[in-house]
Amino acid sequence: MRIVFAGTPTAAVPTLRTLAASHDIAAVITRPDAPLGRKRVLTPSPVAQAAEELGLPILKAALLDDEATGRIAALRPELGVIVAYGGLVREPLLSTPDRGWINLHFSLLPQWRGAAPVQRALIAGDDVLGASVFQLVPALDAGDVFAARTVDVPMDATADVALDVLAEDGARLTADVVAGIADGTAVAQPQGGEATTAAKLVFEDGALDWNEPVAAVYARFRGVTPEPGAHTTVGGLRVKILAAAPADGADALEPGEIAATKNALLIGTATTPLAVSRVQPAGKPAMNAVDWWRGFRSSDTMRAGS
Template sequence: MRLVFAGTPAAAIPTLRTLALSHEIAAVVTRPDAPLGRKRVLTPSPVAQAAAELGLPIIKAARLDDEATGRIAALRPELGVIVAYGGLVREPLLSTPEHGWINLHFSLLPQWRGAAPVQRALIAGDAELGVSVFQLVAAMDAGDVFASRVVPLAADATADLALEVLAQDGAALTADVVAEIAAGTAVAVPQEGDVSLAPKLAIEDGLLDWTLPLEAVFARFRGATPEPGAHTTVGELRVKVLDAVPAAAAEPLAPGEIASTPRALLIGTATTPLEVRRVQPAGKAPMSATDWWRGFRGDDTIRAGA
């Protein structure tokens, strides 16, 4: 098929590469270059870089306005495929391709419609995560679903690692749906079940509440890592938790109580402690949790903020 592909972050690249093997990509639509790093150097999006490597035409657009719509319409695509582009597709662009647009979404729809489905699912402690390919409509992530797939993940996978796995499985699922649309055999069914929403996370969504059971604390750590960053406060100091695991066979600690051993830093929850391995205190570089604690503490244990 003759496709237009829209996407921006690295999670969209596996789908782009997979589709480029079997279909004509008339253009790749992505967000404009963004300033990155301390020097704020304008840098192409991950999808723009991948498209350039593949030798594909690129349309950079902050939003899919009349100009972008006209450029895409002139390509006469048969189908649009979108994966985490970062902007809305509205009419008349929604109906411009012969078969409309399909969207790869990183959840089992109708669960977790919105910008942060993987993060919200992990924080909620969902037993299963997955991917869905659906027909794009004007309402957010509400179109009929062509296919969904549960994707096995490691029990300790953080949001970034989970998204890498989901992106690979989602690429294969999207390729299957595109092939079915090309063959005229694709069938989409209305979404069924309870709808849940997944708005983008704010900094406060990464705050760890040590008064909750370990499972809930660890779930929030997984969902908020690496962005916006799981964190706690120790006294007046904000400390980002970069790496942590449930403590095996550790003695219970009071919620928020910190205990240090030569090999581990433990923080108490409402049940069993969390072992914190790497941290980043505000204004400092990442370091091992035990090294940070040896330089910080004046006593063996203190209370960590919520």
């Protein structure tokens, strides 16, 4: 098929590569270069870099406006495929490809419609993650679903690791749907069940509440790692938590109480402690959590969240 592909982050790259191996990619639409790193160097998106490597035409657009619509229409695409582009597809662009647009979404729709499905699912403690390919419609992630399947994700996976797994599996799922659309066998079914919303994460979502059970604290840590990042305060100073796991078998501590072991800091929750092994204090590089605590501690009664 003759396809226009829209995507921006790393999670969209496996689908682009998979489709490019079997179809005519008329253009790759992605967000403009963005400043990255401390020096704020303008850097092409991961999808733009992959498209350049594949020798595909690239259209960089912050908005899919009339100009972008005209350029896409001139390519006469049969199908549009979108994976985490970061912008809305509205009419008349929605109807520009002969067979409309399909969207790979990293949830089992109608669960977790929105910008951060994997992160919100992990924060909620969902036991099952998955991916869906659906027909794009004006309403948010509400179109009929061509295919969906659960994906095995490691139980300790943070959001970035889970998304990598889903992206690879989702690429194969999308390729199957495109093949079905091409030969006329693909059939989409209306979504059924209760919809939930996956709002974009903000900095405040990363704050760990030590008054919650350790399962909830760890679920939030997984969901907000690496972005916007799990964090707490100690002595009024913010500390980012980079690596942590439930401290199975450890003695209970009061919520927020800190105790150092040889390999980790134990921080109390409403149940058993969380073991924190790596941190990044504000304005400083990442470091071993115990080393940081030994150099920072000014009081044995100092607590996380204070």
